[in-house]
Amino acid sequence: MIEVDKLRKEFKKVEKDQGLLGSIKGLLRPKYEIIAAVDNVSFNVPEGEILGFIGPNGAGKSTVIKMLTGILTPTSGKCTINGRDPVADRKKYVKDIGVVFGQRTQLWWDLPLRETYGVLKEIYEVDDEAYKKKMSFLNEVLELDGFITSPVRTLSLGQRMRADIAASLLHSPKVLFLDEPTIGLDVVVKNNIRNAIQEINKTEHTTVILTTHDISDIELLCDRIVMIDKGKKVYDGSLEDMKIKYGVMREICFVPENSESFSDKSFKAGLDLSGEDLTIEKEHGKYRIRFNSDKISTKDMLSYTLANTEAKDISVGDADIEEIIRRLYKSGIK
Amino acid sequence: MGRVLRLYFPFTRASIQSSLMYSLNMIFFSLSELLYCFVMYYLWKAVFESSGGSDFMGFDMQDMVLYLFITNVTAYLTMSDADNTIADEIKDGSISMRLLKPVSFSMSVLFKDIAGPIVMFCMVFVPMTACVEIYRAVTVGAVMFNIVNFALYLVSAVMAYLISFFMNMCFGFLAFYTTNLWGMGMFKKIVLKFLSGAVIPLAFLPDLLRNILSFLPFASLSYIPVMIYMGKYSTSELVFNMCLQLAWVAVLALLSRLVWKSAIKKLSVQGG
Numbered sequence A: 001m002i003e004v005d006k007l008r009k010e011f012k013k014v015e016k017d018q019g020l021l022g023s024i025k026g027l028l029r030p031k032y033e034i035i036a037a038v039d040n041v042s043f044n045v046p047e048g049e050i051l052g053f054i055g056p057n058g059a060g061k062s063t064v065i066k067m068l069t070g071i072l073t074p075t076s077g078k079c080t081i082n083g084r085d086p087v088a089d090r091k092k093y094v095k096d097i098g099v100v101f102g103q104r105t106q107l108w109w110d111l112p113l114r115e116t117y118g119v120l121k122e123i124y125e126v127d128d129e130a131y132k133k134k135m136s137f138l139n140e141v142l143e144l145d146g147f148i149t150s151p152v153r154t155l156s157l158g159q160r161m162r163a164d165i166a167a168s169l170l171h172s173p174k175v176l177f178l179d180e181p182t183i184g185l186d187v188v189v190k191n192n193i194r195n196a197i198q199e200i201n202k203t204e205h206t207t208v209i210l211t212t213h214d215i216s217d218i219e220l221l222c223d224r225i226v227m228i229d230k231g232k233k234v235y236d237g238s239l240e241d242m243k244i245k246y247g248v249m250r251e252i253c254f255v256p257e258n259s260e261s262f263s264d265k266s267f268k269a270g271l272d273l274s275g276e277d278l279t280i281e282k283e284h285g286k287y288r289i290r291f292n293s294d295k296i297s298t299k300d301m302l303s304y305t306l307a308n309t310e311a312k313d314i315s316v317g318d319a320d321i322e323e324i325i326r327r328l329y330k331s332g333i334k
Numbered sequence B: 001m002g003r004v005l006r007l008y009f010p011f012t013r014a015s016i017q018s019s020l021m022y023s024l025n026m027i028f029f030s031l032s033e034l035l036y037c038f039v040m041y042y043l044w045k046a047v048f049e050s051s052g053g054s055d056f057m058g059f060d061m062q063d064m065v066l067y068l069f070i071t072n073v074t075a076y077l078t079m080s081d082a083d084n085t086i087a088d089e090i091k092d093g094s095i096s097m098r099l100l101k102p103v104s105f106s107m108s109v110l111f112k113d114i115a116g117p118i119v120m121f122c123m124v125f126v127p128m129t130a131c132v133e134i135y136r137a138v139t140v141g142a143v144m145f146n147i148v149n150f151a152l153y154l155v156s157a158v159m160a161y162l163i164s165f166f167m168n169m170c171f172g173f174l175a176f177y178t179t180n181l182w183g184m185g186m187f188k189k190i191v192l193k194f195l196s197g198a199v200i201p202l203a204f205l206p207d208l209l210r211n212i213l214s215f216l217p218f219a220s221l222s223y224i225p226v227m228i229y230m231g232k233y234s235t236s237e238l239v240f241n242m243c244l245q246l247a248w249v250a251v252l253a254l255l256s257r258l259v260w261k262s263a264i265k266k267l268s269v270q271g272g
Helices: A019-028 A061-068 A090-096 A113-123 A128-142 A157-169 A187-204 A215-221 A239-246 A264-269 A298-308 A321-331 B002-021 B023-051 B061-078 B082-092 B095-099 B105-113 B115-140 B147-173 B182-195 B207-215 B217-221 B223-230 B235-266
Strands: A002-015 A031-045 A050-054 A076-081 A097-101 A175-179 A207-211 A224-229 A232-237 A249-256 A278-283 A286-292 A311-317
Touching: A002 A061, A031 A061, A031 A076, A031 A224, A050 A061, A050 A215, A061 A076, A061 A175, A061 A207, A090 A097, A097 A157, A113 A157, A113 B002, A128 A157, A128 A187, A157 A175, A157 A187, A175 A187, A187 A207, A187 A215, A207 A215, A224 A239, A224 A321, A232 A239, A239 A321, A249 A298, A249 A321, A264 A278, A286 A298, A298 A311, B002 B023, B002 B105, B002 B115, B023 B061, B023 B115, B061 B115, B061 B147, B061 B223, B082 B095, B082 B105, B082 B147, B082 B182, B095 B105, B105 B115, B105 B147, B105 B235, B147 B182, B147 B217, B147 B223, B147 B235, B182 B217, B207 B217, B217 B223, B217 B235, B223 B235
Parallel strands: A031 A232, A050 A207, A050 A224, A097 A175, A175 A207
Antiparallel strands: A002 A031, A002 A076, A224 A232, A249 A286, A249 A311, A278 A286
């Protein structure tokens, strides 16, 4: 469905010296530097898959999305989606895709929401029957009823986001691009949006590419993840594989029989681990020990814990995906 | 044609609805232009009075009044905001939203832009022209309104609008390169006002300058339609000038298409 082949995008960046004098110097003799925002990125997405596209801020996620949606022309490389070249076939191509940029809106700012949908219906040439059916579906999943007659500029962020997602689905796109669709939203709205994405993926086999910083989006929605960093692809695979491959951190949680009997220091002293490899947190009387399972096996850690404390209510936790991603962002994949 | 209208008319409708939402803004805008008109009126009145004669280069004072006010209302009809639309969308990155719609970029901008003249026609042009004609009828003592001239004027004004639109499209695409267009926009506005004869009728200029300017597209923006309205052209002049306008529409449409093709490659969408 989506084939991305050695995609590269360079930007010319004007270098400015500091201060007013520097600005004036920049006016007279601008200095340029070429920066590759996206560097040799390739991946494929089969039809009906939900792909999580992740990476730290400034990694080039949005630039890739913009090239995939035909807004930016790649410097080199190419992408083919649904058999079409996004830039060359723009008008035909965009008819088959839906796009939501979390930080922008495609709604008509001054019009009541319902009017925007009317306009989109005409532009995408959706027939009356399909439009009615789609609207009632979207109404149900995204709960648009409460604000469908309000002008778009008066909507709250959560309402606007739901409205934008609905707008991108109105014409039953084959591919849906979502660039941070849950940014800044509360739990209920996030849930609404996730349900809508899941539902549309299930019923219409819509292929979805999603960028996000919210790990639960990925855990709940994505079949596969592609991670990029500094413009380069650093990981491509399932979430499970990532856990197995990079999920070295495990955790043991327990509540001591009496809290005075346990001390961080003496616990740590008995182990030959330091820094990131062993952390102890306490919340509401519950201790959470995170340890690097490459350095000490879970079995050894468990028996050590049991030997040193009078623990009740003990549990061994799996690698936390957020933890993995945090570590990967920080240190990069080796 | 029907399909094109169905596809693009929503842009016009949405834009009309938006502009009606800010109707107070529009009223003050037209008032300020009207004020400028009166300033010019008193200026020219002084010129006519000090020159002694009632006739100045083929214009009498009554012609001059007509010229000033018709030029003013023509400006409403031919005003295109396409350059600002494009420049703003580039500056804030919302141009990406337009590119994501399965429509032609230029056509969607055209149909959005045309809402301005439509609203202006109904809310400003009709009442102001009526006032001018009543003034004329009262001062002369007979109805001077000529329906044929008026119809030809409207056709000419539509072409003037298209020239203005395509010119502004080309200009707006500059923002693909410079990102911000405000300074150049002010410069363009002032220069255009002079070159199109909106400040001084081209007939008052020295022969050489007048001849050059009357061939350039700027004269087509305002001077030609106003002269048609006033019935100052002979039939052959009329045909020639309208053909000239049509030619400029074609040339500028083509040019804006070429500029678009090269500019789109330069596009870098900001933010997000």
